[in-house]
Amino acid sequence: MIRPILALTLITALVGCGGGKPSSNLQSMSRGAAAMAVPVSGVVSSKSAKQLFGNEHSASAQRAEPFGSYAKGCAAGNVQLPETGATWQAMRLSRNRNWGQPTTIDFIQDLSRKAAQHPGWAGLYVGDISQPKGGPMLTGHASHQIGLDADIWMLPPTTLSRSRAEREDISSISMQRAKGAYVNSDWTRAHHEIIKAAASDPRVARIFIFPGAKVQMCNDEKGERSWLGKVRPWYGHHFHFHVRLACPPGASGCVNQTPPPAGDGCADAQSWVNNILNPPPAKPRDPDAPKPKPKRELTLNDLPGQCSGVLASR
Numbered sequence: 001m002i003r004p005i006l007a008l009t010l011i012t013a014l015v016g017c018g019g020g021k022p023s024s025n026l027q028s029m030s031r032g033a034a035a036m037a038v039p040v041s042g043v044v045s046s047k048s049a050k051q052l053f054g055n056e057h058s059a060s061a062q063r064a065e066p067f068g069s070y071a072k073g074c075a076a077g078n079v080q081l082p083e084t085g086a087t088w089q090a091m092r093l094s095r096n097r098n099w100g101q102p103t104t105i106d107f108i109q110d111l112s113r114k115a116a117q118h119p120g121w122a123g124l125y126v127g128d129i130s131q132p133k134g135g136p137m138l139t140g141h142a143s144h145q146i147g148l149d150a151d152i153w154m155l156p157p158t159t160l161s162r163s164r165a166e167r168e169d170i171s172s173i174s175m176q177r178a179k180g181a182y183v184n185s186d187w188t189r190a191h192h193e194i195i196k197a198a199a200s201d202p203r204v205a206r207i208f209i210f211p212g213a214k215v216q217m218c219n220d221e222k223g224e225r226s227w228l229g230k231v232r233p234w235y236g237h238h239f240h241f242h243v244r245l246a247c248p249p250g251a252s253g254c255v256n257q258t259p260p261p262a263g264d265g266c267a268d269a270q271s272w273v274n275n276i277l278n279p280p281p282a283k284p285r286d287p288d289a290p291k292p293k294p295k296r297e298l299t300l301n302d303l304p305g306q307c308s309g310v311l312a313s314r
Contacts, residue, residue, distance in 0.1 A: 025079050025102035025103075025105045025106045032061055032062045032063045032064075032077055033061075033062050033063065034062065034063055034065070034076075035060065035062045035063070035065060035067065035076035035077075035306040035309045035310050035313070036306060036309045044300060045299065045300050045301040045308075046299050046300075046301060047299060047300060048297050048298075048299060049135055049136045049297070049298040049299055049300050049302065049303055049307075050135070050136035050137060050138050050297065050298070051138070052135070052300055052311055053074065053131055053133055053134065053135025053136055053137075053311065054131065054135075054136070054137055054138035055138075056131065056132050056133045056135075056311070057096065057132060058132050059077060059078040059079070059080070059099060059132045059133060060076050060077060060078070060132075060133055060309075060310045060311075060313035060314075061077075061313050061314060062076040062077045062309075062310065062313050063076065063077050064076060064077030064078070064079070064101055064102050065077065065101075065251055065253060065254070065306075066101055066134070066146035066147055066148055066247065066248070066251055066253070066254040067146065067253040067254065067303075067304040067306045067307060067310070068145065068146060068253070068254070068255060068303055068304040068307070069145075069146070069254075069255040069257070070143040070144070070145060070146055070148065070149060070244065070257060071142045071143045071145060072145065072298060072302065072303060073134060073135070073145045073146040073254075073255070073303060073304060073307070074133055074134040074135045074145065074146065074303055074304070074306070074307035074310045074311070075099075075100075075101060075130060075133060075134030075135075075145070075146050075147035075310070076133075076306065076309075076310045076313070077101075077102075078099040078100055078101060078130060078132055078133065078134060078147050079099065079100065079101070079102050079105045080098060080099050080105075080132075081098040081099070081100065081105050081108060081109075081126060081129060083098070083164075084160060084161075085109065085112070085123075085160075086113075086123070086160075087109070087112040087113050087115065087116040087122070087123030087124065087160070088108065088109065088112040088123045088124045088125070088126055088160070089123075089124075089125055089126070089157065089160050089162055089167065090126050090167075091125050091126060091127055091153065091167045091170075092127065092128070092167060092168060093164050093167055093168070094168060095128065096131065096132065097128040097129055097130060097131055097137070097144070098126065098129055099129055099130050099131060099132045099134075099147065100129040100130050100147040100148070100150065101146070101147035101148055101245075101248065103148075103203055103245060103248050104129060104130075104147055104148055104149075104150060104245055105129075107150075107201060107203050107204070107243070107245060108124070108126055108129070108150055108152075110201070111124065111152070111194070111197060111198055111201070111243075112124040112126075114194065114197045115190075115194050115197075118156075118190040118193065118194065119190070120156050120158070120188075120190065121156045121157060121190055121194075122157045122158060122159060122160050123157055123160055124152055124153070124157065124194075125152075125153035125155055125157050125172065126150065126151070126152060126153070127150075127151030127152065127153055127172075127240050128140065128141065128144055128149075128150075128151045129144065129147070129149065129150045129151075130144050130145065130146070130147040130148075130149065131144075133310050133311060133313075134146050134147050134310075135303070135307065135310075135311075136297075136298050143244075146254060148244060148245040148246075148247070148254075149242060149243070149244050149245075150242070150243045150245075151240040151241075151242050151243075152194075152198075152240055152241050152242075152243060153172040153239070153240050154172050154173055154174070154175050154186075154191065154238070154239055154240055154241070155170075155171075155172040155173050156188075156190065171239070172239040172240055173186055173239065174186075174238045174239055175187045175191065175210070175213060175238050175239075176210050176212055176213075176238035177212065178212070178276070178277070179276050180210040180211055180212050180235070180238060180273075180276055181211065181212050181273045181276040181277050182212040182215075182216070182273075183212050183213055183216045187213065187216065189220075191213075192216075192217050192220055192221075195207060195209070195213075195217065195231065195241055196217075196221075196227055198241075198243055199227040199228070199230040199231055200227045203245050203246065204230060204243060204244070204245055204246070205230070205244050205245060205246040205256065205257060205259070206230045206231075206232050206244050206257070206260055207230055207231045207232065207241055207242065207243050207244070208232055208233075208234040208237045208241065208242040208244070209231060209232075209233065209234065209237045209238075209241045209242075210233065210234070210235070210236070210237050210238040211233035211269050211272035211273045211276065212273060212276075213238070213241075214228075214231050214232070214233045214265070214266070214269035214272075215266070215269050215270055215273050217231065218264065218266035218269060218270075225264045226264070228264040228265060228266060229260050229261075229262070229263055229264050229265050230260060231265065232260060232265065233265075233268070233269045233272045244257070253304060253306060
């Protein structure tokens with residue numbers, strides 16, 4: 001009885017973010033069986049988790065719930081973002097990574113409607129979210145494992161009628177200049193406002209973007225600034241910005257990341273830029289120090305116990 005009560009609590013809490021009646025995504029959270037650990041052989045438990053989860057093609061038939069942390073977990077009851085909607089298109093469909101927790105899919109659809117209000121933006125192009133059952137991926141991300149991360153392309157969509165083939169071939173565009181110290185001429189006020197809308201959403205825990213963009217937003221924002229604290233500088237995020245949602249209320253198996261420090265984070269972002277422009281000297285390396293061991297791949301045994309049940313669910 002506890003799980004249905006938690007699901008109803010979550011639905012009630014999240015309806016306030018979008019207003020009005022719960023979406024079909026959120027209503028799905030209270031349906032299905034709860035994910036539980038199932039016995040697996042020692043061979044399976046020690047098998048590469050990315051091989052196990054990377055070869056799953058559909059979500060588990062369970063109530064929606066994330067388990068573990070963003071870089072070590074799985075997701076029960078993921079929902080698939082439709083390939084095309086009124087204000088979005090999912091990209092790189094061959095990867096089958098347009099799956100997420102119901103709250104994530106709702107958030108993406110809400111943000112896409114806000115993006116479509118800006119001139120030159122028909123909505124959003126959505127990159128990787130998660131695999132059908134979450135978990136480690138065969139290629140790419142270390143995170144995106146519990147259905148609460150989403151990559152949003154920087155390329156403003158001028159059309160939402162791209163074919164599957166076009167969505168494999170087209171690329172987003174980079175916003176950075178000088179190795180990420182500054183934005184380039186493709187950066188617009190619309191990028192600022194869309195990221196602001198995402199960061200202002202109470203479902204969002206943080207957003208990752210290259211340092212120069214964070215500093216630019218700090219310099220340009222003349223109004224309320226608390227949302228800037230959620231926007232965190234990070235390497236490589238110049239073709240897309242990465243949105244990370246907080247664990248939904250009642251998801252006791254989900255582990256939140258430590259919240260960002262208090263304040264707008266602008267001084268910290270400026271220090272990242274300073275280090276790009278004037279890199280600190282490299283630390284001397286001890287020639288006798290042993291070579292670092294390669295990072296071990298995660299196995300099913302490394303993930304929360306419920307992930308064996310998620311994997312087994314059909």
